[in-house]
Amino acid sequence: SRQFRLAARPVGLPKDSDWEYREEELPDPGEGEFLVAVSHISLDPAMRGWMNDARSYIPPVGIGEVMRAGALGEVVASRHPGFAVGDHVSGAFGVQSHAISDGQGVTEVDPSKVPLPVYLGVLGMTGLTAYFALLDVGRPQAGETVVVSGAAGAVGGVAGQIAKLKGCHVVGIAGGAEKCRHVVEDLGFDACIDYKNEDVAAGLKTHCPKGIDVYFDNVGGDILDACLARLAMHARVVICGAISQYNATGKVTGPSNYLALLVNRASMTGMVIFDYVERFPEAAAELAGWLAEGRLKAEVDVVTDLATFPEALLKLFRGENTGKLVLQVAA
Numbered sequence: 001s002r003q004f005r006l007a008a009r010p011v012g013l014p015k016d017s018d019w020e021y022r023e024e025e026l027p028d029p030g031e032g033e034f035l036v037a038v039s040h041i042s043l044d045p046a047m048r049g050w051m052n053d054a055r056s057y058i059p060p061v062g063i064g065e066v067m068r069a070g071a072l073g074e075v076v077a078s079r080h081p082g083f084a085v086g087d088h089v090s091g092a093f094g095v096q097s098h099a100i101s102d103g104q105g106v107t108e109v110d111p112s113k114v115p116l117p118v119y120l121g122v123l124g125m126t127g128l129t130a131y132f133a134l135l136d137v138g139r140p141q142a143g144e145t146v147v148v149s150g151a152a153g154a155v156g157g158v159a160g161q162i163a164k165l166k167g168c169h170v171v172g173i174a175g176g177a178e179k180c181r182h183v184v185e186d187l188g189f190d191a192c193i194d195y196k197n198e199d200v201a202a203g204l205k206t207h208c209p210k211g212i213d214v215y216f217d218n219v220g221g222d223i224l225d226a227c228l229a230r231l232a233m234h235a236r237v238v239i240c241g242a243i244s245q246y247n248a249t250g251k252v253t254g255p256s257n258y259l260a261l262l263v264n265r266a267s268m269t270g271m272v273i274f275d276y277v278e279r280f281p282e283a284a285a286e287l288a289g290w291l292a293e294g295r296l297k298a299e300v301d302v303v304t305d306l307a308t309f310p311e312a313l314l315k316l317f318r319g320e321n322t323g324k325l326v327l328q329v330a331a
């Protein structure tokens with residue numbers, strides 16, 4: 001088994017020396033366990049947070065432990081009644097080529113229906129996060145204006161597409177002209193603001209003439225502040241993530257425009273996808289339906305070779321991915 005273990009707690013962007021790459025004997029499954037040959041690993045901005053020794057919604061990864069990650073793989077040995085050799089499965093298998101599992105939190109996936117990486121994207125945690133954060137927390141109504149940051153990314157791309165399905169006017173914010181073209185032409189958003197080359201406040205004024213009813217925030221920082229300044233009455237701000245702050249070496253920057261919440265009787269609500277586990281089947285079925293009907297596009301960005309994990313993870317923080325970033329274990 002080849003694996004990446006956490007060697008040190010990073011300061012700022014993770015460095016190569018924060019990881020230990022190790023090769024170990026293949027483990028044998030015990031009674032009630034099975035062995036998975038991991039094929040695809042989900043790369044998530046949240047992994048940066050799990051590397052910190054800080055109180056959060058989930059305990060940090062310990063020094064010396066295999067890095068936590070959602071992944072897909074095939075069962076290659078089993079002493080578990082519910083999982084047979086040849087089954088394709090999704091679970092928290094970590095950044096490694098092989099994993100032992102007792103089946104907890106593991107679901108079966110069907111590679112004959114959609115390409116495997118899609119089970120980490122639209123049909124995985126990404127799609128579920130977009131679904132619940134938008135529909136449960138954002139609660140958009142047809143005709144309302146929804147703004148989504150990180151719009152060319154995994155969660156943002158799905159959130160904006162769902163908002164379009166619900167009849168909203170949808171404005172994305174993404175880095176670069178090509179990403180903005182993709183968000184409008186391929187994903188069907190009404191407009192997209194290139195925050196790296198355009199003035200965000202001016203763009204919001206142009207594209208959200210009646211103000212923002214739902215702001216789906218993936219990035220935090222200055223973009224959150226600009227959106228707060230443009231809220232409509234009774235707006236809902238969904239705090240899904242704040243990637244601009246994850247590698248901060250000093251204090252996290254909070255929004256200075258928060259009094260816009262008072263003026264507009266608006267709310268700002270954090271969401272964590274793990275709270276919705278019981279409703280995953282219902283949401284996954286609806287997402288799969290939209291995908292099958294062609295009403296939702298599944299963007300995946302697959303990079304190869306487990307050994308490149310430290311570099312591949314940094315793509316998220318450099319904005320080098322479009323859609324769901326997935327690491328294929330094989331070179």
Ligand code: NDP
Nearest residue numbers: 045153154155174175218219241242243244271272273319
């Ligand atoms: P993405 O696919 O969106 O990848 C990250 C993107 O963030 C990059 O491509 C880049 O796009 C953008 N980005 C990077 N740095 C900055 C910055 N400094 N300012 C603005 N944008 C930046 O990742 P995911 O879709 O997986 O995750 C999106 C967000 O959702 C994250 O904040 C993540 O933590 C959160 N999340 C939250 C969950 C929850 O339960 N609350 C569950 C899953 C994800 P660009 O080129 O446009 O800058």
